[in-house]
Amino acid sequence: MVGGVAAGLSAAARAKRIDPGLDVTVFERTHHCAYTSCGLPYYVGGVITDADRLVMRTPAAMAQAGVRVHTRHEVRDIDLRAGQLTVDDLDSGRERAEPFDRLVVATGARPIVPFAGADAEGVFVLRTVEDAEAIAAWLPVHRPNHGVIIGGGYIALEMAEALISRGVHTTVIEREAQLLSVVDADMAGAIERELAAHGATVLTNTTVLALTGVDPVRGVETDHGTIAGDLVIVAAGVRPETGLADSIGVKLGPHHGAAVDEQMATNLANVWAAGDCCETRHLMLESAYVPLGTTANKQGRIAGANVAGGAERFRGVLGTSALKVCDLEVARTGLSARQATEAGLDAVAETITHVSRAAYYPGGSPMSVRVVAERRSGRLLGAQLVGREGVAKRVDVVAAALHANMDVETFSTLDLSYAPPYAPVWDPLLIAARATAGAA
Numbered sequence: 043m044v045g046g047v048a049a050g051l052s053a054a055a056r057a058k059r060i061d062p063g064l065d066v067t068v069f070e071r072t073h074h075c076a077y078t079s080c081g082l083p084y085y086v087g088g089v090i091t092d093a094d095r096l097v098m099r100t101p102a103a104m105a106q107a108g109v110r111v112h113t114r115h116e117v118r119d120i121d122l123r124a125g126q127l128t129v130d131d132l133d134s135g136r137e138r139a140e141p142f143d144r145l146v147v148a149t150g151a152r153p154i155v156p157f158a159g160a161d162a163e164g165v166f167v168l169r170t171v172e173d174a175e176a177i178a179a180w181l182p183v184h185r186p187n188h189g190v191i192i193g194g195g196y197i198a199l200e201m202a203e204a205l206i207s208r209g210v211h212t213t214v215i216e217r218e219a220q221l222l223s224v225v226d227a228d229m230a231g232a233i234e235r236e237l238a239a240h241g242a243t244v245l246t247n248t249t250v251l252a253l254t255g256v257d258p259v260r261g262v263e264t265d266h267g268t269i270a271g272d273l274v275i276v277a278a279g280v281r282p283e284t285g286l287a288d289s290i291g292v293k294l295g296p297h298h299g300a301a302v303d304e305q306m307a308t309n310l311a312n313v314w315a316a317g318d319c320c321e322t323r324h325l326m327l328e329s330a331y332v333p334l335g336t337t338a339n340k341q342g343r344i345a346g347a348n349v350a351g352g353a354e355r356f357r358g359v360l361g362t363s364a365l366k367v368c369d370l371e372v373a374r375t376g377l378s379a380r381q382a383t384e385a386g387l388d389a390v391a392e393t394i395t396h397v398s399r400a401a402y403y404p405g406g407s408p409m410s411v412r413v414v415a416e417r418r419s420g421r422l423l424g425a426q427l428v429g430r431e432g433v434a435k436r437v438d439v440v441a442a443a444l445h446a447n448m449d450v451e452t453f454s455t456l457d458l459s460y461a462p463p464y465a466p467v468w469d470p471l472l473i474a475a476r477a478t479a480g481a482a
Contacts, residue, residue, distance in 0.1 A: 043126070044117045044286065045078060045148030046070030048335050051099060051315025052342030052346075053146045053349065054109045060350035067108045067140065069129055071116040074171045075101060080335050082174040085386045086181075087204030088352070092203035111366055119143070120290045122310065128374050129345060144349050147287045147300060149462045151280035151318035151333050157252050158182050164259040165229065165274045168197055168337040177275075182381045190262055190271035192250050194221035198277035199233065199367050205273075206368065208242050213243040213269055215250055215262070224427045226360065228393055229412060232428045236370040245269070250334055277302035278331055282319045295321035297331035304355040306345035314349060323358040325444065326377050326423065327385055360424075362441045364434035375423025379414050388417040391475040398432045400462035407431060411474035413440075414449040420482045422450045432464070436471055 046068040048291045058066045066077065078101035081266040084090045102109040112129075118137070120129035127140040153167040156271055160167070166177050189205040191198050194216030199262035205212045214221070214237060221244065234244045245266070254261045254268055257426070261270040283300035284292070291308040295301040300315035304323065307313050316340035324330035337359050347354040362375040382389035388467030391414040409429030415422055425440040427433040442452050454475035 043068040043146045043148055044120075045150055045317065045319070046075035046111055046113070046148075047072075047148070047150060047317070048338035049150075049342035049345070050146065050148035051104070051111075051318075052339045053148060053316055054104070055099075055107065055316075056343050056346030058108050058351040060347055060352060062108065063324075064350060066248070067142075068109060068111045069115045069127070070113045071132065072110065072170045072172060073113055074394070075099065075104070075111050075113055077171050079333065081167065082168055082171070083200035083204045085174045085176050086168070086201065087207045088151045088178075089207075093171055094176075095255045096174075102177070113344040114118035117286060120286060122290050122313075129181075134268065145314070146342075146345050146349060147292065147313065147315040147319060148309075148317045148345075149286055149319045152283045153280060154274060154281055155276050156278055157250060159253045159256060160276060161226060162253060162255075162259045163257040164272055165253065165276065167276050169203060169237075169280075171409075177229040181210075181273075184258070184272070186260075186273035188270075188272040189214065189263075189275065190215065190269055190273045191275045191277055192278035194218065194246070195223070195277065195279060196363070196365055198275070199237075199365060201275050201277055202237060202242055203252040203366065203368050205275075206237075206242060207381045210273065211241060211243075212237075213245065213271065215248050215269065217247070217249045219247055221246065222365070222372070224363075224378060225372065225374050226380060226391065226470045229372065229410065229426045229428050232370065232410065233367050233372060236368050246289070262335050262350065282331065282333075284319055287315060287319065290401045296329050297321055299331055302359075304342055305348045305353065306356055308349065313455060314345040316345040323356060325358040325360055330361070332359055334361070334363060336361075336362070358439055360444050362437060364437060369430060370425075370428060371429050371430065371433035374424070374426040375421070375437050375441040377414055378413075378426065381412055382416075382423050386422065389413075389414055389423060390417045390481045392474060392480060392481050394470065394474045395454055396468075396473050397466055398470070399464060400428055400466050403462035405463075408468045411431065411436075411452075411470045413450060413471075413474040413478040415478050418449050419481050420479060422448050422453050422475075423438055425471070427470075435467075439471060447470055450475050450482060454479050
């Protein structure tokens with residue numbers, strides 16, 4: 043396995059479990075394997091105080107399961123004909139050859155850095171445990187007054203919360219017209235208002251052109267002027283890390299990730315790919331790139347089973363996700379109205395706002411739910427939710443309905459639970475579905 047985080051370790055563990063006789067080796071270029079990237083912002087923000095808690099399995103634990111994991115080892119070259127990897131030991135500087143007869147490429151993704159000088163003091167990306175440790179160590183020493191976050195996706199928004207919680211005035215810069223492009227504009231507006239309520243500045247339709255100042259950074263230059271900042275977090279998205287795969291002839295897909303079939307096999311014999319380096323089978327789109335930990339773990343599990351001689355299939359994803367932004371919960375699954383339109387579907391969407399608990403029970407709060415369906419057929423296409431409580435798991439109900447190919451009218455009749463501390467008698471999901479069914 044080339045890569046030892048979510049997909050690579052999942053593949054290794056599954057392959058060894060199915061066929062204990064396999065000789066399974068993993069090469070990972072960072073200091074850690076099997077760590078959770080999703081927890082990194084919470085370490086920076088101080089919610090998690092020990093970085094080791096972000097590591098799910100250590101090389102020693104994997105060795106007990108019969109899998110050799112070499113951290114700080116980078117695969118530089120692959121010779122398919124000879125069945126040989128060229129591996130650099132990054133600590134010793136030595137190079138060695140490693141034989142293989144089956145290969146899983148799980149090289150992940152690399153951050154998009156849209157300008158030069160990202161190695162300047164005070165400029166960070168966040169992809170690895172080492173990145174999180176570097177930011178967390180830098181903050182108390184340099185005590186920045188103003189942090190600039192470039193990007194408006196998941197990591198950018200979680201890092202905005204982390205900096206706010208550390209008392210850093212924060213500006214979020216997004217080149218698109220809204221934050222979090224996987225939700226529709228009305229939902230994104232709620233995120234902007236939440237950040238503003240916590241003292242952050244949000245600049246949309248703004249492109250970062252360059253950094254100002256070097257060692258230390260002094261801010262960023264944009265197409266609308268210069269923004270001062272003594273800390274810059276670059277979270278402008280990621281691209282599939284496919285240099286190795288491309289070099290050996292792995293076919294790439296429309297999103298420049300490794301193209302794979304349902305068994306996670308590439309176009310090359312005995313070569314599989316999984317995780318953020320590859321294309322994703324989406325249940326509602328012809329092709330997609332969904333760099334999420336849930337997707338990577340599922341794909342790795344399938345690849346590992348098939349490396350061990352199985353014939354398991356990756357059935358696809360919906361991009362289901364949840365996000366915490368300060369005191370706001372945001373969740374989505376399936377297609378937004380914009381994504382549906384871009385995919386050529388005639389979509390209709392309705393947004394309602396209702397209470398999260400029975401109106402007479404204390405502690406409830408407003409929840410906005412947007413349900414998307416196909417016009418005329420009424421096919422359920424997706425949903426987005428924003429609120430203070432109960433959002434993150436309600437979205438899973440919609441995801442289950444999408445997997446079942448449910449139409450929006452049927453969804454509006456589901457027998458969902460009711461208890462005053464948890465939900466009103468008519469759940470917000472049902473109200474939104476009924477409104478969308480009427481519009482469809």
